[in-house]
Amino acid sequence: xxxxxxxxxxxxxxxxxxxxxxxxxxxxxxxxxxxxxxxxxxxxxxxxxxxxxxxxxxxxxxxxxxxxxxxxxxxxxxxxxxxxxxxxxxxxxxxxxxxxxxxxxxxxxxxxxxxxxxxxxxxxxxxxxxxxxxxxxxxxxxxxxxxxxxxxxxxxxxxxxxxxxxxxxxxxxxxxxxxxxxxxxxxxxxxxxxxxxxxxxxxxxxxxxxxxxxxxxxxxxxxxxxxxxxxxxxxxxxxxxxxxxxxxxxxxxxxxxxxxxxxxxxxxxxxxxxx
Ligand SMILES: [Zn+2]
Numbered sequence: 001x002x003x004x005x006x007x008x009x010x011x012x013x014x015x016x017x018x019x020x021x022x023x024x025x026x027x028x029x030x031x032x033x034x035x036x037x038x039x040x041x042x043x044x045x046x047x048x049x050x051x052x053x054x055x056x057x058x059x060x061x062x063x064x065x066x067x068x069x070x071x072x073x074x075x076x077x078x079x080x081x082x083x084x085x086x087x088x089x090x091x092x093x094x095x096x097x098x099x100x101x102x103x104x105x106x107x108x109x110x111x112x113x114x115x116x117x118x119x120x121x122x123x124x125x126x127x128x129x130x131x132x133x134x135x136x137x138x139x140x141x142x143x144x145x146x147x148x149x150x151x152x153x154x155x156x157x158x159x160x161x162x163x164x165x166x167x168x169x170x171x172x173x174x175x176x177x178x179x180x181x182x183x184x185x186x187x188x189x190x191x192x193x194x195x196x197x198x199x200x201x202x203x204x205x206x207x208x209x210x211x212x213x214x215x216x217x218x219x220x221x222x223x224x225x226x227x228x229x230x231x232x233x234x235x236x237x238x239x240x241x242x243x244x245x246x247x248x249x250x251x252x253x254x255x256x257x258x259x260x261x262x263x264x265x266x267x268x269x270x271x272x273x274x275x
Contacts, residue, residue, distance in 0.1 A: 003170040036121060037127070046104045047063040049063060060126065068122065080107050082104070089108075142201040166265070172228040174226075181199045231243070231244045
């Protein structure tokens with residue numbers, strides 16, 4: 001699933017083109033993709049976007065007149081693309097906007113089960129839709145993270161991914177960040193020392209910035225990630241083979257030398273069943 005660096009790179013790419021021309025045709029949209037019906041999609045026609053914004057992993061396109069906001073959540077397999085006039089796009093996109101002059105904004109989804117979503121909202125509705133989200137991960141800072149760690153008695157990997165607490169990090173960047181901070185994915189947040197919390201706050205910014213820079217240059221997953229999905233490949237710090245463990249519904253990648261003091265983490269799903 002695209003996370004903060006991927007979505008921010010996308011946002012920067014879309015910001016100028018989406019405001020270049022007014023919308024002449026909104027839709028069609030797949031019935032499972034469009035999550036709202038009031039205001040109707042055609043209310044966008046004749047209006048112009050003010051640009052592309054982002055909140056956590058969502059993209060927001062407010063109209064220039066301040067009356068409507070188009071919200072897009074790509075989930076795992078959604079792709080949003082700006083097609084210049086005459087440029088070929090997917091045959092049956094899940095959602096489509098056409099701009100004056102022929103450019104298009106299209107959302108496609110690689111799988112048949114539609115998970116990505118599009119919402120057309122008033123600014124008030126958008127506020128409600130987004131209010132459950134926690135603080136933006138990028139630029140979170142040590143003070144906010146100290147406060148979060150003291151009240152959330154959770155394991156770090158799951159805490160970093162909880163969008164209601166810290167917004168924008170998913171399983172891939174949680175792996176990269178925890179490795180960079182040399183912290184165990186299973187460490188309990190309230191048990192971190194002040195120095196460890198500072199390090200984690202720094203690693204969040206360093207890794208998300210690194211990801212954003214790479215994604216803006218078009219780097220693929222293989223080149224962007226150094227720990228995530230790198231089972232048995234040498235750790236970029238110490239050369240130890242990267243290990244993998246199943247935790248909740250996710251797979252965690254980590255370096256046993258850098259992060260867990262040589263200990264191999266046990267599969268917590270399995271140990272729960274055996275208890
Ligand atoms: Zn290592």
